Amino acid sequence: MAKLNADLLDDLTIKAAKPREKEYTLRDGNGLFLLIHPNGGKYFHLRTTLHGKPKKVQLGTYPELSLSVARDQSREKRKLVKHEHIDPVFEAKQVKHQKAKDADSTFQKVAEDWLVIKERTLAPTTHLKIKQTFNANVYGVIGKHPISEIDNQLVRKCLLIMQKRGALEFMEKTRGWIKSVFDFALSDRLISENPIPLKDERLIKHVGGKFPHLESMADAGKLLRNLVEYAGSFEVASCVYLQLSFAQRPSELRCAKWAEFDLDNAVWTLPLERSKTRKHMTKPHTIMLSKQAIEALKALKVYTGHSEYLFTGRLTSKPVSDKAISNAYDAVFTDYHIVPHGCRHFFSTQANESGLFRKEAIDSFLQHKDKNAISAIYNQATYDNERKQIAQWWSDQLDIARDGAKVIPFKQA
The missing domain is CATH 3.30.160.390 (Integrase, DNA-binding domain)
Known part of the structure; x- marks a missing residue:
């Protein structure tokens, strides 16, 4: 038995x-x-x-x-x-x-909750970029894992894929966003510690440099002459010209809305929520419009005035993609590589070397935050009059460069 x-x-x-x-x-x-x-x-x-x-x-x-x-x-x-x-x-x-x-606390679920919260403070373009990045590069590797079970090695796995294709700067930004999601989970007590260390020796550090930019006014003139013959859309061509003219951040211009522009008073008011430096601002940044910029905007309005955005894709009501603008720069200027953001560097160099304007006014024109914390608190000057002069001077310089004439020194009133 x-x-x-x-x-x-x-x-x-x-x-x-x-x-x-x-x-x-x-x-x-x-x-x-x-x-x-x-x-x-x-x-x-x-x-x-x-x-x-x-x-x-x-x-x-x-x-x-x-x-x-x-x-x-x-x-x-x-x-x-x-x-x-x-x-x-x-x-x-x-x-x-x-x-x-x-099951309710996977990385993807927590990241989506974090993005809902961050929508209040992030610029729309940044919010969309993070969302697209997570969908394309992160969720497929760690999205379905419970966030409490994810370690740095698993996170590194998706980052190494980006590193392998050479996207080092993009990889660093993505790592920072992932770390922020874990910080969010930590505050909600979903995890006991953030698994992302300050440094990861297995990842190659991106060495930042200057944005590729135009090297001379003669090259700017060549770009503008080539732009007249550009075979792409008028909207994209207008964006290329206005990027060079305004010298503002590419995403802020590319996603600009007609409601932000007052052509009668020659001013573009950039809402705080779309400004990169909004955390250091108490009121919206204003961009002064030159006569040439107003003419260009009026011509553009014939094409896209019915839309919410200045620069729209042909098959969509959404803003034209940054890739389309970058491709246009490659098409109209082939001597060497330049990028839209390089227009800010080029303008800053020309404006500062001219000796005609105060550095503070040029920085205000570019919407640069004051690196001196004390000065930033006490100096609330907006340099409106000088920025108007800078805007008109710069458009005139671009016209002269385009037409191949001799550059005439600008005299302040």
Whole structure:
């Protein structure tokens, strides 16, 4: 006769067990048994006692949970009951609760919650860029993992993919955004610590440099002459010209809306929420419009005045993509590589070297924040009159360069 605690079941017996009108059990020994349900389901259960009270806990479904694994789990739970007095029923509920919590706390779910919060403070273009980056580069690797189970090695896995294709600056930004998601999870007590270290020696550090830019007014003139022959859309050509003329941040111009422009008073008012330096500002930044800029905007309005945005794609009401603008620069100027943001560097160099304007006014024109914290607090000057002069001077310089005439020194009034 078999002992009471002997293993009685085998796979052949379990597979041969047929459902009946009522559920019944097949005992394996040591409290482990198999429950056969009328619907054909077969469920492993463990029966034990804690403090004299009977306890029964379901371990899993056969054949997903094999007989050998069910026995291993049964032994582990009996040890916990005997030596640590842990209630297996309570523990099972805790595990179930944790699984449900993990399912609701995947990296993607937490990141999406973080993006909802950040929508209030991030510029729309930055918010969209993070969302697109996570969709394309992050969620596929760590998106479905519970955030509490993600370590730096797993995060590094998706970053190394970007590093391999040479996108070092983009990789660093993405790493910073991922770290912010973990900080958000930490504040919500979903994790006990942020797994992203300050430095990761396995990742190549991006060495920043100046944005590729025009090197001379003669080259600016060549670009503008080539722009007249540009085969692309008028909207894109206008954006290229106004980027060079305004010298503002590319995303702020590319996503500009007609409602922000007052052509009668020659001013573009950039809303705080779209400004990169909004954290250091108390009121919107204004960009003074030259006569040439107003003419260009009026011509553009014929094409896109019905739209919310100045520069729209032909098949969409959304702003034209930054890729389209970058491609246009490559098309109209082929002597060497330049990028839209380089227009700011080029303007700053020309304006400062002219000796005609105060550095503070030029920095205000470019919407640069004051690096001196004390000065930034006390100096609230906007240099409106001087910025008007700068805007007109710069448009005149571009006209002269385009027409190939000799540059005439500008005299301040």
